[in-house]
Structures are given as structure tokens and as C-alpha cells.
Amino acid sequence: MNEMTSPAEGERGEGEVTIAPTDQAAKQLADHAAEIRKIGKRVVEDVVEIGRRLTDCKRIAGHGNWLPWLEREFGWGEITALNFMRVYEMSKSSKFENLNIPVSGLYLLAAPSTPEAAREEVIERAQAGEKLRHARVREIVGEHKPAPPKKNRKRPEETQDDAQPDLPLVPSKA
Numbered sequence: 001m002n003e004m005t006s007p008a009e010g011e012r013g014e015g016e017v018t019i020a021p022t023d024q025a026a027k028q029l030a031d032h033a034a035e036i037r038k039i040g041k042r043v044v045e046d047v048v049e050i051g052r053r054l055t056d057c058k059r060i061a062g063h064g065n066w067l068p069w070l071e072r073e074f075g076w077g078e079i080t081a082l083n084f085m086r087v088y089e090m091s092k093s094s095k096f097e098n099l100n101i102p103v104s105g106l107y108l109l110a111a112p113s114t115p116e117a118a119r120e121e122v123i124e125r126a127q128a129g130e131k132l133r134h135a136r137v138r139e140i141v142g143e144h145k146p147a148p149p150k151k152n153r154k155r156p157e158e159t160q161d162d163a164q165p166d167l168p169l170v171p172s173k174a
Contacts, residue, residue: 047103051088054081086110090119099126105137118144 021029054070058081061069070076087103090110101109101122109119118141125140126132132140 047084048088048091051084055085055088083107100131101126102134104134108137114141115144
């Protein structure tokens with residue numbers, strides 16, 4: 001199975017084979033790639049704008065009216081709206097121009113559980129021109145999160161013998 005070469009030459013998946021496209025095909029692919037990148041940039045801008053508008057709508061709708069309005073207008077739940085709104089809030093403090101991060105990566109970065117250091121690292125890398133896929137953004141976020149504490153079921157003073165209480169024997173009915 002053969003695939004055409006893409007502009008992101010060293011980013012082929014495992015087992016993919018590349019062949020040189022014809023000059024005409026190469027130009028068409030390059031043209032499409034350029035347009036797709038423009039559209040992708042607009043998608044991020046649109047996500048930010050949707051978040052801005054949702055933030056304003058939440059304020060206008062008021063307490064108790066927001067979620068019913070959201071469901072009625074878009075069929076969305078609160079989490080969907082919060083994803084947009086958090087990206088908008090994050091965009092106010094971060095430079096989003098020319099970041100090569102998928103929208104799903106932006107949602108992850110904007111999540112309240114994402115450490116600020118992870119946000120900064122991802123944005124710095126993207127601003128430096130690194131292409132970051134969702135999986136890589138998730139890895140970076142994970143690297144910045146503290147390891148979960150190990151649960152110790154026994155208190156240190158307990159021994160194996162006294163870990164289980166003695167239960168009285170109940171005579172069996174024979």
C-alpha cells in the first residue's frame with residue numbers, strides 16, 4: 001500500500017510507504033495543504049469567538065436560564081460550552097496566533113486541572129514552530145501533573161496478624 005509524500009516529511013506513521021507524486025499532484029497537494037492550514041487557523045479563531053459569545057450569553061441568560069437555553073439553542077450540555085469558554089479565557093492571557101495545536105489540544109490546555117507550567121511549555125513549543133498533536137499535548141500535561149498518592153490500606157503500626165479482627169466462630173447447624 002503506497003501513500004503520497006506530505007509536506008510533514010518525517011511524520012509518517014509506522015508502516016507507511018511514500019512515493020514521489022507527479023509534479024501536478026505535488027502542486028495540488030501543496031495547494032490543498034496550504035488551504036487546510038488556513039482553515040485550521042480559522043477553526044481555532046472560531047472556537048475562541050464561540051467561547052467569547054457563550055461567556056456573554058451565560059451572563060445575559062442569568063442563573064437558572066443558562067443550561068436550558070444552551071440545550072434549546074444547540075443541544076449542548078454544560079461541558080461542551082465550558083470547553084469553548086475555557087479556550088476563550090485562556091486565549092486572553094496567551095498568544096494564540098500561529099499555534100500549531102489541534103482544537104482538542106486547546107481544550108485540554110484550557111482544562112482547570114491542567115498545570116500552568118504545562119500550558120506554558122506547550123504554548124512555547126508551538127510558538128517555536130513545533131507541531132504538537134493531541135497525544136503529545138496530553139503527554140506534556142501528564143508530565144507536569146503530580147503523581148497520584150499511593151493508597152496504603154494498612155496503617156504502619158498494623159501487622160499481618162492484627163490487620164483482620166478476630167471474628168467469633170458461629171456453631172454450624174448440623
